[in-house]
Amino acid sequence: MKYEKIRLRAIEPEDLELLYEWENSGSYWVISNTVSPFSRFTLKRYIENSHRNIYETGQLRLMIDQIEDNLTIGTIDIFEFDPFHKRAGIGILIANEAYRRKGYASMSLICLINYCFKTLQLHQLFCNILSTNRESLELFKKHGFIQTGIKKDWILTYEGYIDEYVFQLINE
Numbered sequence: 468m469k470y471e472k473i474r475l476r477a478i479e480p481e482d483l484e485l486l487y488e489w490e491n492s493g494s495y496w497v498i499s500n501t502v503s504p505f506s507r508f509t510l511k512r513y514i515e516n517s518h519r520n521i522y523e524t525g526q527l528r529l530m531i532d533q534i535e536d537n538l539t540i541g542t543i544d545i546f547e548f549d550p551f552h553k554r555a556g557i558g559i560l561i562a563n564e565a566y567r568r569k570g571y572a573s574m575s576l577i578c579l580i581n582y583c584f585k586t587l588q589l590h591q592l593f594c595n596i597l598s599t600n601r602e603s604l605e606l607f608k609k610h611g612f613i614q615t616g617i618k619k620d621w622i623l624t625y626e627g628y629i630d631e632y633v634f635q636l637i638n639e
Contacts, residue, residue, distance in 0.1 A: 470578035475529040478517045489562045540566040553590035584638045591637045598630040612636045
């Protein structure tokens with residue numbers, strides 16, 4: 468799947484080291500609600516099973532490639548896929564900091580929204596964003612997501628509790 472300057476693609480075995488680096492970066496753990504590192508073995512098994520479709524697993528991770536530089540800069544995920552109620556959660560990471568605030572997350576989100584609404588025929592998407600994550604709040608609002616809830620004191624960090632906002636986008 469392509470949109471402007473990005474391509475969303477399936478995970479390949481060659482992505483193991485990138486995923487290992489990103490999944491084990493403590494700076495992303497608060498965002499992803501991770502509390503312990505992933506082994507290469509676990510990630511390798513995850514990649515080996517990534518051929519299973521979203522209807523089997525309830526999730527899909529796609530790699531974000533920046534086309535011009537032919538560089539993988541992040542991931543975008545569909546999770547809690549519910550084909551009966553036609554909804555799913557989404558999350559995005561532009562891990563390569565040199566590519567942040569340049570529109571790649573926006574392009575990736577547009578591409579994924581189109582895939583979810585047109586191909587998967589979902590009725591709605593949702594995301595959970597920490598109240599301190601201004602970049603993500605701006606990104607999702609820009610693309611029509613509306614805040615529909617607040618989970619008070621939801622995430623514990625070394626600085627204390629952080630609220631988490633729930634956003635939804637309805638396919639109308």
